[in-house]
Amino acid sequence: MGTLDPSLVDGMPPFADLTPADLDFVLSLAKPVRYPKGTAVFAQGGTADSFFVLLHGHLQVVKLTPEGRQVVLRYVSPGEMFGIAVQTGRAAYPATAVAVADSIALAWPSDCWPALLTRCPALAAGIMRTVGSRLDEAHLRVVEMSTQEVERRVAHALVRLVRQAGRPVGEGIRIDFPITREDVAQMTGTTLHTVSRILSSWEQQGLVESGRQRIVVRDPDRLFALAERDGAR
Amino acid sequence: MGTLDPSLVDGMPPFADLTPADLDFVLSLAKPVRYPKGTAVFAQGGTADSFFVLLHGHLQVVKLTPEGRQVVLRYVSPGEMFGIAVQTGRAAYPATAVAVADSIALAWPSDCWPALLTRCPALAAGIMRTVGSRLDEAHLRVVEMSTQEVERRVAHALVRLVRQAGRPVGEGIRIDFPITREDVAQMTGTTLHTVSRILSSWEQQGLVESGRQRIVVRDPDRLFALAERDGAR
DNA sequence: CGTATACTTGAGCTTCCTCAACGACGGTGG
DNA sequence: CCACCGTCGTTGAGGAAGCTCAAGTATACG
Structure with missing residues (x-):
């Protein structure tokens, strides 16, 4: 079984700066998975055993309160990473991701993150930028809701x-x-x-x-x- | 002029895992700065030319809306990093930090971040954890304000x-x-x-x-x- | 002792939520 | 193909949480 077509992740920010060889390596560790509309990719509180890039479709990321109320944190579109909990040192997913349309994602096992990191240190910076902009967005939303x-x-x-x-x-x-x-x-x-x-x-x-x-x-x-x-x- | 006393940052998460030699190196690049009560450490929109660890005192981090309303994002206590915008790939600070009590911080020039990173790659993981938990907190606050x-x-x-x-x-x-x-x-x-x-x-x-x-x-x-x-x- | 800043408290009002009922769309099975 | 039913959407009426407006009072600092 060959590796995945590199064009799949063409122009996706975290992977943009990799050499072709490194990209091959990264892709060799990933598996594409289908998520039919309505199915969950992962659930809040579940062990964060994978992280993902969405290739096709749309996901809704929701957070459930102890009282049972739902809040939509964001929607995931093709090209975006999601489920990046390992990278932030968390053992469990802090929210639930559900496919709101038939979707396909690349999934990496969480435990291959260290290997990825040693081989392509540049990935860390990319993830940092991603998490940073999520933080900005979250803060913007707090400001919005306050004012x-x-x-x-x-x-x-x-x-x-x-x-x-x-x-x-x-x-x-x-x-x-x-x-x-x-x-x-x-x-x-x-x-x-x-x-x-x-x-x-x-x-x-x-x-x-x-x-x-x-x-x-x-x-x-x-x-x-x-x-x-x-x-x- | 000798380097700073390593005990200054004793037990601060991002520095906890460093070897004594690395810690020395990290500290050799930092400068302690005093911020009397009421003064700003940095201002929203300003060039992110430094990042910090608070040693003493308390800071308020506020975000100003275009309409002039203020929202308090968080308070910084001793031992916490703040102003970590370079690490997330941002050129400007997204908020303003003001000392609400006489404070002392260690300041690193932003442009020494690459050097720090190559010498102590473990720092990246520490920062990731920090930013990740900030993101969690922000999301928690969104949920709170929604419900x-x-x-x-x-x-x-x-x-x-x-x-x-x-x-x-x-x-x-x-x-x-x-x-x-x-x-x-x-x-x-x-x-x-x-x-x-x-x-x-x-x-x-x-x-x-x-x-x-x-x-x-x-x-x-x-x-x-x-x-x-x-x-x- | 005066002034600036922070705090308190009341009254009225606005926004938005809650409760309730009904209407419409679309998929499914007969 | 049509009827059914679940899900989603609309709209009204009433009420409550919290904001605005408006004085007035305390506290620290010079």
């Missing part, structure tokens, strides 16, 4: 989704995976009712066009303005 | 402060640096008024005892229960 009202937070969430998983369609940009009002609510710390009202209002203003598990942004500029601009009506 | 009411968030903030900077006094544990209602509000995403009301109410219940820039927790157990327990009164 902005719900409508603006929802606008911001949609902007991020469009940037990350936007797919141009007829008249607008569509979020490229099924997403419910409840999902958006769990991203923004509100309720599905409030999200529904906001989307309804935006729909009347021609800002978005949405339906069952489907959101199409028709006017990205105005949405962006809503997210960024001052409380100015 | 818990203000009183509980304030309780949680106080618990963390007690753990991190609690100093036993006569009858209780005191937060070991000046902290205002406004500061607590900026940690929890609320207003100084609400914090004031909550502390007043807790004071009447004998839970805390507080005054101008001063908070003493008299009953840590009950405070902890307030922070962790279900909405059960």
Whole structure:
């Protein structure tokens, strides 16, 4: 059995700076795995025995509170690493990753991380950058939740989704995976009712066009303005 | 001029695993700097030309929004690293660090990080763990702000402060640096008024005892229960 | 002793959540 | 192909948590 095609991870930040030989080595340790829609890649609290790069599809990363409430931490798009708990010295995954569309990921066993690291020290820097930008995003979200009202937070969430998983369609940009009002609510710390009202209002203003598990942004500029601009009506 | 006393960083996680010789090397590149109360160690947006370990005192790390609102990201206590932006590949500090008490820090020039890394690769893992746990904390805070009411968030903030900077006094544990209602509000995403009301109410219940820039927790157990327990009164 | 900064407390109001009911879409099986 | 049913979405009414506005009071520092 040959090694995987290097073009699979073409241009993915952590692997971009590797020599072809090193890349081959890295890929030789990985296994591609399919995750049909609805299946979990790993579960919060489970032993962190692998880390991943998403090749195809979309994942939702959720955190469950002791009281049973869910919060969506982020969505994973192709090209992104996820499940990188070993690298941060954690034995267990701090959240659950679920495929929201049929997905394929490359999986590395956690215990090959030391070998990878000695062979390609540059990987460490790449991971550091990744974790660093996750930290920035998390801090940004804390600031947002501390200072902005719900409508603006929802606008911001949609902007991020469009940037990350936007797919141009007829008249607008569509979020490229099924997403419910409840999902958006769990991203923004509100309720599905409030999200529904906001989307309804935006729909009347021609800002978005949405339906069952489907959101199409028709006017990205105005949405962006809503997210960024001052409380100015 | 000799090198710094290794006992300065005794038991500080990122340096714990270094050989005495390596530790000497690391310390030879650092300079101790004093930051009187009220002065900034670095400012948000400024070039990240140094990284630090706090030796003495306490810092507040704040993020400023475009609209001019402040959010307190964390407090730094002795032994903790801070300003580690180079390590995550950032050119500028994402937040401002201000001394809330007279403080002393060890400062390394950012450009000596590569040299440090080649000499002591183990440092990378230590930093990764640090950044990883910051990420966990940030995510925890997002979850908290999404799901818990203000009183509980304030309780949680106080618990963390007690753990991190609690100093036993006569009858209780005191937060070991000046902290205002406004500061607590900026940690929890609320207003100084609400914090004031909550502390007043807790004071009447004998839970805390507080005054101008001063908070003493008299009953840590009950405070902890307030922070962790279900909405059960 | 005066002034600046921090804290307290009340009253009213806004935002958003909760509760409730209904409507619509889409997949499944007859 | 149609009817059914589960899931998702919409919308209204009421209420509560916490913010805003507004005084007024204490504490430290010069």
